[in-house]
Amino acid sequence: MSVGIIGGTGLTSLDGLEITRREVVRTPFGEPSAPLIHGTYRGHDVTFLARHGYSHNIPPHQVNYRANIWALRHVGVDRVIAVAAVGGIGDDYAPRRLVIPDQIIDYTHSRTATFFENDLDHVTHIDFTHPYDEGVRQWLLQAARMAGVDVLDGGTYGATQGPRLETAAEIQRMRRDGCHLVGMTGMPEAALAREAELAYAHCAVVANWAAGLEGGQPLSMDEIRDHLHYGMESVRQLIGGLPRDGEA
Numbered sequence: 001m002s003v004g005i006i007g008g009t010g011l012t013s014l015d016g017l018e019i020t021r022r023e024v025v026r027t028p029f030g031e032p033s034a035p036l037i038h039g040t041y042r043g044h045d046v047t048f049l050a051r052h053g054y055s056h057n058i059p060p061h062q063v064n065y066r067a068n069i070w071a072l073r074h075v076g077v078d079r080v081i082a083v084a085a086v087g088g089i090g091d092d093y094a095p096r097r098l099v100i101p102d103q104i105i106d107y108t109h110s111r112t113a114t115f116f117e118n119d120l121d122h123v124t125h126i127d128f129t130h131p132y133d134e135g136v137r138q139w140l141l142q143a144a145r146m147a148g149v150d151v152l153d154g155g156t157y158g159a160t161q162g163p164r165l166e167t168a169a170e171i172q173r174m175r176r177d178g179c180h181l182v183g184m185t186g187m188p189e190a191a192l193a194r195e196a197e198l199a200y201a202h203c204a205v206v207a208n209w210a211a212g213l214e215g216g217q218p219l220s221m222d223e224i225r226d227h228l229h230y231g232m233e234s235v236r237q238l239i240g241g242l243p244r245d246g247e248a
């Protein structure tokens, strides 16, 4: 049983991963963001993929989500932990907090969002009522408890197109829609994982209050980096606490 970890902004590598092999995977959909890194992390077989490339040069709307998910599936990963930096919208979703969301609203556009479009025998509609795998969500929550890391259980992730940040009015609309978090990479990644039958959940790190929520101040990149640095350390601790199969 192998765990795929998709690292986002602030997590382009996993310190403490004992690397056994790097693998360049070719896919029918083009190149993944980076070579896959196989190794062991605190007793787990892990395959790591940097969503934005190892030098962090692929913007959210240009990530080849299909190639990334196909590659993870191809190498035998069966659970995926998708780490993502987000803005906080809900009152409790403050910078530096970790969140395991349970719902998604998709505001992205013009992204290739399905594997099911060419050479089809029949039209396929995946069930996406609950977009995250509940088993992986619970596994992450349990890991957080074991590692003593504070996480929020649940919340709605709003996926925006980027790469620009949102306007204050867009964030107010998202709040009215029921979004607690905003990020740019959650979709179509989660839907493609479901299509590929990979059990997938998000581990979101709040990097900032979303646009307009801090007295209309412009977002400070230095502050975002600072919060992310702190939050990603908690993510590393959480991953270290993942129960192995059979461990309660």
Ligand code: HPA
Binding pocket: 085, 086, 087, 088, 160, 165, 166, 182, 183, 184, 207, 208, 209, 210, 211
């Ligand atoms: N908006 C969208 N994506 C983000 C944000 C944000 O405020 N912060 C980190 N990723």
